[in-house]
Amino acid sequence: MILELDQVTVTFSTGPPLRRRALHAMRDVSLHVGEGETLGLVGESGSGKTTTGRVALGLRRPTSGTVSFEGRPFGRRRRELAGRMQAVLQHPHWSLNPRMRVGRSVAEPLVVLGRAERGEVREMLEQVGLEAELADRYPHELSGGQRQRVSIARALITRPGFIVFDEAVSALDVSVQVQILNLIKDLQADFGFSALFISHDLGAVRYVADRIAVMRGGEVVETADTETFYTSPAHDYSKQLLRAL
Amino acid sequence: MSPLLVVDRLAVDYRANGRTVRALDGADLEVAAGETVGIVGESGSGKSTLGAAIGRLLPRTARVDGGVIRVAGESLFELAPADLRRVRRERLGFVFQDPIASLDPTMRVGRQLTLVLGRGTGSGDVAAHLDRVKLDARTARSYPHELSGGMAQRVAIAMAMAGEPELLVADEPTAALDSQVREEVLDVVFSLAATTGTGIIWLSHDLAAVARRCSRVAVMYGGRVVEQGPAAEVLGRPAHPYTAALAGSAPATAARGTRLEPVPGRPPMLTGPSDGCSFAPRCAFVIDRCAHERPPAVRVGDQDVLCHRAGEPATIGQGATT
Amino acid sequence: MRRPLDLLSKGGLGCLLALVAFALGSTVDLAGDPDAIVGPRLAPPGPEWWMGTDNLGRSMLPRVMEGVGTTLLLSCTAVLLTAAVSAAFGILAGYRGGYLNEVVLRLVEVLYSFPAIVLAVLVAAVLGPGQFAALASIVLVTIPLMTRLVRAAAVGVSQRDYVTAAVISGARLPRILGRHVLPNVAGTIAVQGTYALSVGISVEGGLSFLGFGVQPPQASLGVLIRQGGSYMIAAPWLIIGPGTVLVVAILAINVFGDGLRDRLEPRETRSLT
Numbered sequence: 077m078i079l080e081l082d083q084v085t086v087t088f089s090t091g092p093p094l095r096r097r098a099l100h101a102m103r104d105v106s107l108h109v110g111e112g113e114t115l116g117l118v119g120e121s122g123s124g125k126t127t128t129g130r131v132a133l134g135l136r137r138p139t140s141g142t143v144s145f146e147g148r149p150f151g152r153r154r155r156e157l158a159g160r161m162q163a164v165l166q167h168p169h170w171s172l173n174p175r176m177r178v179g180r181s182v183a184e185p186l187v188v189l190g191r192a193e194r195g196e197v198r199e200m201l202e203q204v205g206l207e208a209e210l211a212d213r214y215p216h217e218l219s220g221g222q223r224q225r226v227s228i229a230r231a232l233i234t235r236p237g238f239i240v241f242d243e244a245v246s247a248l249d250v251s252v253q254v255q256i257l258n259l260i261k262d263l264q265a266d267f268g269f270s271a272l273f274i275s276h277d278l279g280a281v282r283y284v285a286d287r288i289a290v291m292r293g294g295e296v297v298e299t300a301d302t303e304t305f306y307t308s309p310a311h312d313y314s315k316q317l318l319r320a321l
Numbered sequence: 322m323s324p325l326l327v328v329d330r331l332a333v334d335y336r337a338n339g340r341t342v343r344a345l346d347g348a349d350l351e352v353a354a355g356e357t358v359g360i361v362g363e364s365g366s367g368k369s370t371l372g373a374a375i376g377r378l379l380p381r382t383a384r385v386d387g388g389v390i391r392v393a394g395e396s397l398f399e400l401a402p403a404d405l406r407r408v409r410r411e412r413l414g415f416v417f418q419d420p421i422a423s424l425d426p427t428m429r430v431g432r433q434l435t436l437v438l439g440r441g442t443g444s445g446d447v448a449a450h451l452d453r454v455k456l457d458a459r460t461a462r463s464y465p466h467e468l469s470g471g472m473a474q475r476v477a478i479a480m481a482m483a484g485e486p487e488l489l490v491a492d493e494p495t496a497a498l499d500s501q502v503r504e505e506v507l508d509v510v511f512s513l514a515a516t517t518g519t520g521i522i523w524l525s526h527d528l529a530a531v532a533r534r535c536s537r538v539a540v541m542y543g544g545r546v547v548e549q550g551p552a553a554e555v556l557g558r559p560a561h562p563y564t565a566a567l568a569g570s571a572p573a574t575a576a577r578g579t580r581l582e583p584v585p586g587r588p589p590m591l592t593g594p595s596d597g598c599s600f601a602p603r604c605a606f607v608i609d610r611c612a613h614e615r616p617p618a619v620r621v622g623d624q625d626v627l628c629h630r631a632g633e634p635a636t637i638g639q640g641a642t643t
Numbered sequence: 644m645r646r647p648l649d650l651l652s653k654g655g656l657g658c659l660l661a662l663v664a665f666a667l668g669s670t671v672d673l674a675g676d677p678d679a680i681v682g683p684r685l686a687p688p689g690p691e692w693w694m695g696t697d698n699l700g701r702s703m704l705p706r707v708m709e710g711v712g713t714t715l716l717l718s719c720t721a722v723l724l725t726a727a728v729s730a731a732f733g734i735l736a737g738y739r740g741g742y743l744n745e746v747v748l749r750l751v752e753v754l755y756s757f758p759a760i761v762l763a764v765l766v767a768a769v770l771g772p773g774q775f776a777a778l779a780s781i782v783l784v785t786i787p788l789m790t791r792l793v794r795a796a797a798v799g800v801s802q803r804d805y806v807t808a809a810v811i812s813g814a815r816l817p818r819i820l821g822r823h824v825l826p827n828v829a830g831t832i833a834v835q836g837t838y839a840l841s842v843g844i845s846v847e848g849g850l851s852f853l854g855f856g857v858q859p860p861q862a863s864l865g866v867l868i869r870q871g872g873s874y875m876i877a878a879p880w881l882i883i884g885p886g887t888v889l890v891v892a893i894l895a896i897n898v899f900g901d902g903l904r905d906r907l908e909p910r911e912t913r914s915l916t
Contacts, residue, residue, distance in 0.1 A: 158813020
């Protein structure tokens with residue numbers, strides 16, 4: 077078991093002072109991601125899937141419940157997880173620092189760990205189907221699909237055991253989406269990482285995931301093998317998502 | 322009777338920093354009164370430029386490099402400002418992608434509607450227009466930021482439809498909304514348009530979604546409409562290789578365990594008129610002619626297709642794997 | 644992505660550079676010694692003294708040159724200080740949020756609530772009149788707006804995915820702020836810097852005009868206008884010369900700042916394309 081969320085609840089307080097209200101972004105969410113497995117997480121905005129991603133990455137501490145990574149509960153410091161867990165995030169436009177050359181962005185996770193970069197950047201760019209020469213370009217010279225490939229290269233460079241893809245293809249053109257989804261599948265076969273694939277698009281999730289969890293209103297309403305989501309999901313809401321495809 | 326909207330060989334360039342980008346490269350489109358047409362294309366295909374051009378709403382960096390648009394017989398680019406305003410007011414309505422940004426944040430919804438409806442509008446009229454988009458009359462007292470995305474888009478639709486236009490241009494009106502709300506908003510648009518006899522041009526990147534709602538579909542690529550015809554035909558038996566690729570590349574269409582083979586490469590960025598077919602570099606059926614001869618419109622079944630090999634058995638129905 | 648400056652702001656920049664060159668001229672006494680008495684008192688502009696002479700018979704041209712230099716130097720130094728302080732606090736408050744953010748915002752609001760000239764006079768009253776008071780006044784007057792805008796920009800940048808990705812990779816605070824946040828708010832700092840410069844020039848002018856800033860015999864635009872004010876009817880050129888330069892300087896900086904803003908911070912214009 078690479079990642080396990082056990083009865084995780086996250087509560088935000090919102091509203092003006094004196095009239096604060098508690099908002100449950102996650103309510104008793106239990107999920108697990110197995111070795112080499114891709115867990116898909118489907119839900120709409122406000123369903124709590126983004127918060128779930130942040131909790132899985134150790135960016136947000138749960139209000140209650142435990143999160144364990146590789147069998148051990150998260151430590152107090154986020155840095156302990158550095159390099160072993162990475163993310164590919166939503167917006168290709170903002171996923172790379174516009175003031176940094178692509179190569180430096182890709183190398184950053186290595187530099188942060190204090191490791192020297194010895195040709196890994198070029199190697200990794202080629203792995204994700206880009207020319208090594210792109211390392212010297214700035215992000216604005218790249219297309220959305222290319223930028224998302226660069227994000228994937230950056231996530232893979234420390235050879236992490238676990239990667240979170242948060243809406244990683246949602247902002248891309250349809251014909252490019254499939255290119256990236258295929259790339260993720262191929263890289264997973266090569267590198268053997270586990271993944272949490274978060275998206276509002278059941279079609280994309282179904283295409284890459286081994287198992288799928290459906291979230292709504294902060295709760296997981298159904299978890300089942302991907303197979304189920306081609307034919308007959310149990311929960312009404314899952315059925316509705318399937319119909320909308 | 323002539324069609325409500327005619328776009329004929331429209332070419333539009335954007336110029337910035339001494340660079341020219343060709344957004345439309347001879348686009349043709351016809352929409353009859355009351356017809357619902359979906360325009361499908363990826364980013365850079367020119368669909369938004371086409372949508373904006375229909376209201377002569379192009380940004381200042383744009384330049385029309387040829388072609389005409391006729392709305393109810395009037396040539397849009399030759400109209401005097403007063404006539405243009407009249408055409409926009411009486412015949413056209415627009416709905417955009419970001420509903421909250423399209424409303425004035427400093428004004429209550431009711432007041433904005435009143436402005437659109439004109440002088441002498443009572444609160445009853447406002448309530449009636451809100452009711453048409455299935456909103457409570459109390460919504461009139463809200464400011465745009467107090468509304469959800471779906472509600473704001475309904476207000477925008479109520480405003481666009483207030484003058485009962487003959488044609489509603491909707492540019493990705495549901496892209497910012499959740500799937501459930503999306504369906505509700507589309508229900509509102511299409512049922513309202515059906516009662517007022519308004520034609521719809523719906524710009525989208527989602528071929529399947531468009532085909533479910535619209536009677537006709539036009540597929541854009543490289544600034545041209547490469548295929549248009551009845552929705553079911555275009556989706557089910559695409560005659561242009563690009564349409565076929567698009568229909569077959571949505572992850573949702575993949576059967577369990579199959580691997581989709583997307584078209585390699587990415588959409589072109591034209592800097593001037595294309596010499597041949599702009600899809601040629603990515604096309605599996607490319608022949609010599611494609612690179613240097615612009616394909617003319619060919620009739621295949623019920624579809625108009627811009628492809629040199631249109632109608633050849635090898636190119637038909639590819640990728641329509643559903 | 645990078646667009647060139649438009650013609651107007653290029654003109655502003657040219658004007659500004661010309662003023663700097665004009666001011667540099669005084670360091671080599673290009674137009675003569677600003678303190679030397681060269682002719683009759685209150686002589687109108689003529690071939691020997693292009694901008695006339697003052698009440699002591701000193702040629703105005705070298706005095707205006709020196710004045711522009713003093714004013715620009717003072718304002719630039721102050722703006723650099725403002726930029727450094729605002730960048731540090733704005734970025735930290737914007738990225739960290741929470742308690743620090745509240746403290747910075749409240750402090751800034753307190754400063755902001757004083758009208759500029761009242762604040763400047765207050766500072767001069769505490770520190771005593773002089774160049775240092777003028778410098779401190781400009782810094783205090785320009786800090787609130789710049790800090791607020793840098794903070795707002797930093798809040799936006801902090802939410803971007805590349806910052807999150809750096810945090811996930813385990814980057815420490817100095818790296819995140821220095822490599823990711825600062826370079827992406829630098830445009831805001833530069834643009835606000837130009838506006839702060841024009842505010843600085845007018846604060847110096849006002850303060851010295853009131854007699855709390857730069858002290859004669861050293862010339863600054865404010866000092867010259869103050870001195871010219873006494874002879875406004877008899878010798879209007881005493882006030883027209885430095886006054887025009889002041890207006891031109893502020894106008895040039897603002898026009899240049901607008902161009903810089905359009906180039907560095909292109910607003911997300913809702914185009915229909």
